[in-house]
Amino acid sequence: MTDYPTFEHDVIVIGAGGAGLRAAIEASGAGVSVGLICKSLLGKAHTVMAEGGMAAAMGHNDDRDNWKVHFSDTMRGGQYVNNWRMAELHAKEAPDRVRELESWGAVFDRTKDGRINQRNFGGHRYPRLAHVGDRTGLELIRTLQDHGIHQGIEVYMEVTVLSLLKDGDRVIGCLAYEREHGRFRIYKAKAVILATGGIGRAYKITSNSWEGTGDGHALAYDAGAELIDMEFIQFHPTGMVWPPSVRGILVTEGVRGEGGILRNSEGKRFMFDDIPDNYKDQTSDTEEEGWRYVTGDKNARRPPELLTRDHVARCIMREVKAGRGSPHGGVYLDIAWIKEKIKDAPEHIKKKLPSMYHQFKQLANLDITTTPMEVGPTTHYVMGGIRVNADTQESTVPGLFAAGECAAGINGANRLGGNSLSDLIVFGKRAGEHAAIFAKENGHGTLDNAAIEQAAKAALEPFERDGGENPYTIQHDLQEMMQANVGIVRQHDEMVEALNGLDALKSRAARTFVPGNIDFNPGWHTALDLHNLLVVSEAIARAAIERKESRGGHFREDFPGKDPEFAKFNYSLKKSEGGGMEISKIPIPEMPDYLKEVIEEMG
Amino acid sequence: MKKATFSIRRGGRETAEMVDYQTEISEGMVVLDAVHQIQAESAPDLACRWNCKAGKCGSCSAEINGMPKLMCMTRLDTIPLDQPVTIEPIRAFPPIKDLIADVSWNYEVKKRIKKFKPRAPDAEDGTWRMSQEDVDRVQEFRKCIECFLCQDVCHVLRDHNKHEEFIGPRFLVYAAALEMHPLDTEDRTGDLKDMHGIGYCNITKCCTKVCPEHITITDNAIIPLKERVVDEYYDPLKRLVRLFRKK
Structure with a gap:
């Protein structure tokens, strides 16, 4: 019998970013006991990095907006391989979720008539992003945190989950360790919600923090759940490129929403050169029209800088490859130019983009109100993740739910900026609601002590070896390889090479050595994270090899075109009985007539 | 290199x-x-x-x-x-x-501050109207990233260890964000005086100097809260009124 401290709750939420917090609030509101496990301190999750805003068709700035337009924008942006039901629920429910935040104390920027102000963003036909300057994610997480602490949710900070525990087919809790003393813990739960965010740390250049190691993806996969759409990675077009230590840090799309433009080293505004056919009639053909759009002219069409992220990232890559990049391998993002158009431009920029102003001033010694920024693509978001039921967010494993970035479906092949924060609150709520229902209908399971002992023993192995591999070096090598071989531009041979490389890295990861003891030891943590990174990297590579076409965040040099055959299914990855990764096609169900009509109506 | x-x-x-x-x-x-x-x-x-x-x-x-x-x-x-x-x-x-x-104390302190309590929605669509001018000052406070550097330099906490009696600049800013929220109807002045120890702050402004978000902690948050406490509890006229009310 194991004698690890055991904590019992009806619902355990793993991850305390926007989705996890929203799920915890909903579940505890439904009257069940909730434990919330955070990898870091509460309120520090990657959600704080979201800058631009949350998309919700409230129509405050343009009354032509409604859920139908939002739905069709999301489907178009995702290149129609989205889970249409999720896209529908998201578009319909986001406005209520945003208003709810206001009733919990969030203070959004206001319109002249005192309503929540909405800003333009890539791929959204109308101004749709509720925002607070360029720190919307902080506002979201703080609002949920400050509301949640009065709800009786038990918060476990700096606790890392090692594996999910099962009773038969069903998930009944997790094994974790608390960071300070490195001691194992068991969390028993009638339902578990994963809300662990992304996988950016699988890549060298990323906007993600150390936490984005695909924990939820790997935990779910190991527990037998399916992962879908893993080939679709969003490379955000504008990350910082200089100095080297800040490479990858995000530069919000809000810069372009406020009128920022992209230029190459020849001073040319290159985004006008390549506008995809399905966006031609929504995109302006002149610089003058683009400016009118960002300043609120309802008759103007959006500038090409506000095309979808996958496309903008590729255009930047094209300019750099053609030798028209900036000195440090990016292109120029210029917001300072708006001084030609408005009087108090520097003040306006500081007011609208305060954290961008500070970020560049402090980290790059550059004043964005006078000088263009150097930017280039950075690994930002994974569209793929745990396959869930659209309405309940339950995974393919009973008792296991997922929400937010670690769940998949809503975004299809490419996510629109601003759809992430709204995804967190729409599906966080749904996950909390349905996990609570599940918990009320099911009792606690029976723990399998042998499985717990085995997982705990495996976790301690890096201390028991007499020397071995440095986990930081393995992580670094993995990131280099994924960046080079399964990055923005992909081709078959390189990805096969990556699969072989992953095998080699797996055997190295089985030989890690960590000095010191189990007290708050980041080296140990890095060693444990490797498994998760390797699982998601393999899933990405396998799915990307199979998808022999280019779509959204997945671009194949050897198959540059879009193939309608591939629009009919999603790729799913699952652990086979033998332990290997199995890939299969899941047909996309036919859209009901009323949604087809919406797509047709919106053009 | x-x-x-x-x-x-x-x-x-x-x-x-x-x-x-x-x-x-x-x-x-x-x-x-x-x-x-x-x-x-x-x-x-x-x-x-x-x-x-x-x-x-x-x-x-x-x-x-x-x-x-x-x-x-x-x-x-x-x-x-x-x-x-x-x-x-x-x-x-x-x-x-x-x-x-170990910053866990900060998380405990926050729970002791009365939570946001909005007035009933009063716009036709079931929400509220607030002008940008009215939310500007609260938005300044809500920029806080909870790095606790202000707590670190506050001599009341750092040198005098008054953690039991004083909530520190971070949570005075938090209280100010709630108190000055245009929709909030809660009154935290009594708590600020008695439980939260606002009187301990003697306005040395060290907190303002170290704030990485450049929040004007002392001038914009703490001093106005102190004024509210003074108005409420130390205004002779109000004290008189309260005396009679109590009877």
Whole structure:
């Protein structure tokens, strides 16, 4: 019998970013006991990095907006391989979720008539992003945190989950360790919600923090759940490129929403050169029209800088490859130019983009109100993740739910900026609601002590070896390889090479050595994270090899075109009985007539 | 490549020593990069907190050459490198290990502050109307990233250990954000005076100086709250009124 401290709750939420917090609030509101496990301190999750805003068709700035337009924008942006039901629920429910935040104390920027102000963003036909300057994610997480602490949710900070525990087919809790003393813990739960965010740390250049190691993806996969759409990675077009230590840090799309433009080293505004056919009639053909759009002219069409992220990232890559990049391998993002158009431009920029102003001033010694920024693509978001039921967010494993970035479906092949924060609150709520229902209908399971002992023993192995591999070096090598071989531009041979490389890295990861003891030891943590990174990297590579076409965040040099055959299914990855990764096609169900009509109506 | 030496606190809750590490310096590096490099090269078990690496999450607070700062926003070219750069955890709270301090007290304090209580929605669509001018000052307070550097430099906490009686600048800013929220109907003035110890603040403005978000903590948050307390409890006329009311 194991004698690890055991904590019992009806619902355990793993991850305390926007989705996890929203799920915890909903579940505890439904009257069940909730434990919330955070990898870091509460309120520090990657959600704080979201800058631009949350998309919700409230129509405050343009009354032509409604859920139908939002739905069709999301489907178009995702290149129609989205889970249409999720896209529908998201578009319909986001406005209520945003208003709810206001009733919990969030203070959004206001319109002249005192309503929540909405800003333009890539791929959204109308101004749709509720925002607070360029720190919307902080506002979201703080609002949920400050509301949640009065709800009786038990918060476990700096606790890392090692594996999910099962009773038969069903998930009944997790094994974790608390960071300070490195001691194992068991969390028993009638339902578990994963809300662990992304996988950016699988890549060298990323906007993600150390936490984005695909924990939820790997935990779910190991527990037998399916992962879908893993080939679709969003490379955000504008990350910082200089100095080297800040490479990858995000530069919000809000810069372009406020009128920022992209230029190459020849001073040319290159985004006008390549506008995809399905966006031609929504995109302006002149610089003058683009400016009118960002300043609120309802008759103007959006500038090409506000095309979808996958496309903008590729255009930047094209300019750099053609030798028209900036000195440090990016292109120029210029917001300072708006001084030609408005009087108090520097003040306006500081007011609208305060954290961008500070970020560049402090980290790059550059004043964005006078000088263009150097930017280039950075690994930002994974569209793929745990396959869930659209309405309940339950995974393919009973008792296991997922929400937010670690769940998949809503975004299809490419996510629109601003759809992430709204995804967190729409599906966080749904996950909390349905996990609570599940918990009320099911009792606690029976723990399998042998499985717990085995997982705990495996976790301690890096201390028991007499020397071995440095986990930081393995992580670094993995990131280099994924960046080079399964990055923005992909081709078959390189990805096969990556699969072989992953095998080699797996055997190295089985030989890690960590000095010191189990007290708050980041080296140990890095060693444990490797498994998760390797699982998601393999899933990405396998799915990307199979998808022999280019779509959204997945671009194949050897198959540059879009193939309608591939629009009919999603790729799913699952652990086979033998332990290997199995890939299969899941047909996309036919859209009901009323949604087809919406797509047709919106053009 | 140029090298620099970093003298970093190593140890647990009880005992610790300063250990020197050398690492290479490249253009644009911040202190957190140096700590990461040292972790990867020579001290894998060196504990530090960090998340966003862009000054937005407030995790990597530390004392760099004795100055409370975010490690991720402190460029090496702004500090002298001809002598060892000291890095220590923030001192107003007990150390846990290496650069990590036990900041759990802050999370307990926040729970004691009465939560947001909005008035009933009064716009036709079931929400509220607020003008930008009315939310500007609250938005300043809501920029706070909870790095607790203001708590760290506050002498009431740091030197006098009044953690039992005083909530510190961070939570006075939090209380101000609630009190000045255009929709809020709760009254926290009594608590500020009695439970939260606002009287302890003697306006030395050290907190304002170290705030990485440039929140004007003392002038915009604490002083107006102090004025509310004074108006409510020390205004002779109001005291008289209260005296009669009590009867």
